[in-house]
Amino acid sequence: MVTDLMQSVEWSRAQFALTAIYHWLFVPLTLGLSVLCALMETQYYRTGDLFWKRTAQFWMRLFAVNFAIGVATGLILEFEFGTNWSNYSNFVGDIFGAPLAIEGIMAFFLESTFFAVMFFGWEKVSRGFHLSATWLTAIGANLSALWILVANSWMQYPVGCRFDIATVRNEMTSFWDVLLSPVAINKFSHTVTSSFLLAAVFVMGVSAWYLLKGRHRRMARSSIALASAFGFVFSLAAAFSGDRSGAIVARVQPMKLAAMEALYDGREAAPLTLFGILRPEEARTSDDDAFHFKVEIPKMLSLMSFRDAGAYVPGINDLVEGNEARGILPTALKMERGRHAIEQLARYHTARKTGDTAVMQEVERLFDRDTPEGEAFLRDCFAYFGYGYLESPRDAVPNVPLLFYAFRVMVGAGGFLLLLCAAVWWLNRRQRLDKQRWLLRVMILSIPLAYLASQAGWIVAEAGRQPWAIQDLLPVHVAGSYIGSTPVAVTFFLFLALFTALLAAEIGILCRQIKIGPKESNE
Amino acid sequence: MIERRYTVHAAMKNRKERILPCRIFRFYYDGFREMTLGKTLWAILLIKLFVIFVILRLLFFPDALAGKSEEERGEIVRSELIKHR
Structure with missing residues (x-):
């Protein structure tokens, strides 16, 4: 039974990862392309030039394909919460419920109402009303992302809540603490800005294909001018919010940071590893034997993490074994304290069954923040x-190679895309882009690279949270439901087939629409 | 006579068109009717929603704690959390 449970949890993890990864193939383009379409239509509104109307309509067509195929794929994640992660679903209480409900009611309806005006209303409503609808669709899409990311951020940094021992739920005590937690604000800004960059790279790549083919040159060059400037601005914003993320992670999830850097021994003036090749897991015990080779920037990790080049950054070994001098508790001690908390939960459970109100009240006081013993407990x-x-204390360490390499893929690709946007903008402005055919090809190939960077970012965020479903409070293997592994395995392959079919449909329709090109073009 | 009938019909139509729900209906009706690429996308969307809500939701994803009161859910999850010790 225990083995089957563990298998079920592993299949559930794989299924959730698969669903989230596929879902995230559709979302970032929706977030960014909606804003780019709104900017193009704003140009049409300001200048009255029909060229911008046709350009906006063309990109809106691609936006519609991506939106229609991607919409509702995230609902499967919500089904999985109820079935595969029922302990987790109950434990998070209304923390997840409130943001997701707001997302459903406000953002989704805003998005879908104005989506219709955006597509059906070109000749039926005024230009100003149509432009407002396009902007509201873009704002609605991005607000949807906000609420989901707020819920996700709470899993990384649970704040603004109290635990109710009777219902085993975390009740929200401050909506604003949940909404405005530094993790939530930063996660939203980093996710949205990097999605804008992805959409800019998509527009640049498709336009580059037109330039290579010698078709729709004016539309391609104008789209590139807008997208490269947009991409450059938001790649800088993504870099800035990414840097802020690092500083926040250093404070709230130090193990994630140590694993991302494969930093085993904490130190002052810690260097940032630019790149390196890790040794196999059994060979890595300290900084001396963790890498085959590595290239470092001295003091940079301390500077980025704590804004102080000499600051101390704890390593994996410090966090596992503890470091008294630095005030870091050993994981073994945390395990002991956690077991004590679980024992109290068990006492309460037994007392409820036997009707022992004295014990129930005693434990309830421990879980009540307003009592002196509760505050300490x-x-x-x-x-x-x-x-x-x-x-074992080592169970608190996430998958180090996965995090180390995924982080470098994200940062490396992000840095490359920033330079690409700047170079393309400059060459296009000087009317020299058409002649750089190799660069046009690089722009097309950068589309999958942007997706890879986006996925790598989520791998860092979510795999770095392991072993926790909710940071420090609920490990993944306890969050899962007692269900057989077979149905989860079957649905894993069903999802794989469904999402692969959707992705194939998306790519096929997009390619066909790109080949058709913008309508009514007189170029 | 024919002209008068036409004028009356057009006036009635215009009055109808001025009513907001009718205008909204007309907006969507015309929008859907004039779709080209949209028809393919709607077909994909409807098939997808059928697979998600009918096949997957009903056959594979019954909510483990559905239909239980908050207290009952708490009871079940508490015993699960204790069992994992």
Whole structure:
């Protein structure tokens, strides 16, 4: 039974990762392309030039393909919460419910109402009303992302809540603490700005194909001018928010940072590893034997993490074994405290069954922040609740190679795309882009690279949170439901088939529409 | 006579068109009727929603804690959390 449960949890993890990865193939283009379409239509509104109307309509057609095929793919994730992750779903209480409900009611309806005006209303409503509808569609799409990311950020940094022992739910005590937590603000800005960059790269890549083919040159060059400037601005914004993310992760998820850097031994003036090749897991015990080779920038990790070149950055070994001098608790001690918290939960459970109200009240006081013993218990024990389920302190370490390489793919690709946007903008402005055929090909090939960077970013965020479903409070293997592994495995392959079919349909329709090109073009 | 009938019909139509729900209906009706690429996208969308909500939701994704009160859900999840110790 235990083996089947573990298999079920592993299949559920694989299924969730598959669904989220496929879902994220559709989302970033929707977020960014909606804004680019709105900017193009704004040009039409300002100048009255029909060229911009045709250009906006063409990109809106590609936006519609991506939107129609991608919409509702995220609903499957919500089904999985109820079935595969029922313990987790109950444990998160209304923290997830509130943002997701707002997302459904406000953002989705805003988006879908004005989506119709955007596509059906060209000759039927005024230009100003149509432009407003396009902007509201773009704002609605991005607001949808906000609420989902707020919910996700709470899993990384659970704030603004209290735990109700009777219902085993985290109740929201401050909506604003959840909404405005530094993790939520930064996650939203980084996700949205990087999605804008992805959409800019998509527009640049498709336009480059037209330039290579010698078709729709004016539309291609104008689209490139807008997209490259847009991409450059938002790649800088993504770099800035990414840097902020690093500083926040250093404070709220130090193990994630240490794993991203494969930093085993904490130190002052810690260097940032630009690139390196890791040794196999069993050979990595300290910084001396972690890498075959590496290239470092001295002091940079300390500077980026704590805004101080000499600051101390804890390593994996410090976080696992503890470092008294630096005030870092050993994981073994956290496990002990977590077990104590679970014991109290068990006492309460038994007391409820036997009707022992004295014990129930005693435990309830421990879980009540307003009592002196509650304040101490919640701070010293319940804060490490999830550690009570770990079998060994090393279980608190996420997959180091996955994080290390995914982080470098994200940053490397992001840096490359920033330079690409700048170079393309400059060459296009000087009317020299058409002659750089190799660069046009690079622009086309950069489309999959932007998707790779986007996926790598999510791998860093989510794989770096492991072993936790909710940071420090609930490990993934406890969050799962007691269900058989076979149905989860079957649905995994069903999803694989469904999403692959959708992706193939998307790519096929997009390619056909790109070949057709903009309508009513007189070029 | 024919001209008068036409004028009356047009006036009635215009009055109808001025009513907001009718205008909204007309907006969507014409929009869907004039779609070209949109028809393919709607077909994909409807097939996808059928697969998600009918096949997957009903056959494979019953909510494990559905239909239970908050207390009952708490009871079940608490015993699960304790069981994993």
